[in-house]
Amino acid sequence: MTLHNRLRLLPWTGPDGKPCYLSTDDEDSHLSRLADSTEALQLDLAAQLLDYVADVLGSDELGLQELSALAADLTEALRGTLRVAESRGHRLLTPVPEARANVTKGPTLSAAAFG
Numbered sequence: 001m002t003l004h005n006r007l008r009l010l011p012w013t014g015p016d017g018k019p020c021y022l023s024t025d026d027e028d029s030h031l032s033r034l035a036d037s038t039e040a041l042q043l044d045l046a047a048q049l050l051d052y053v054a055d056v057l058g059s060d061e062l063g064l065q066e067l068s069a070l071a072a073d074l075t076e077a078l079r080g081t082l083r084v085a086e087s088r089g090h091r092l093l094t095p096v097p098e099a100r101a102n103v104t105k106g107p108t109l110s111a112a113a114f115g
Helices: 030-056 064-090 097-101
Strands: 007-013 019-023
Touching: 007 030, 007 064, 019 030, 030 064
Parallel strands: none
Antiparallel strands: 007 019
16 A cells, blocks of 8 residues: 655644645654644544533523634634544545556446545
8 A cells, every 4th residue: 555645744834824745655754743642632632512502502692702712713723623624634644546447346436425
């Protein structure tokens, strides 16, 4: 098996807001572990924020400023979560073309079957 994409989208951006990528074959390198830890932290914070929002939205105590700040926090958490999903999706293992030729074919559906 080979990696779909050797470049890993990192869970942070550069100073100019552009994406940062890591090129390595070592998934246990210092920078890879730092990215893994940062992704885990982003996902944990998003989950905590979601729990908080579920509790807070049930109350009538939120003013416009609090709702605006909450929307900004949710936007940032969603941005981080989507970045983690994109990065992990790019790192999924896919079979190399030669390996695909040896796979026993089962029933197939056309792309139209999926809408």
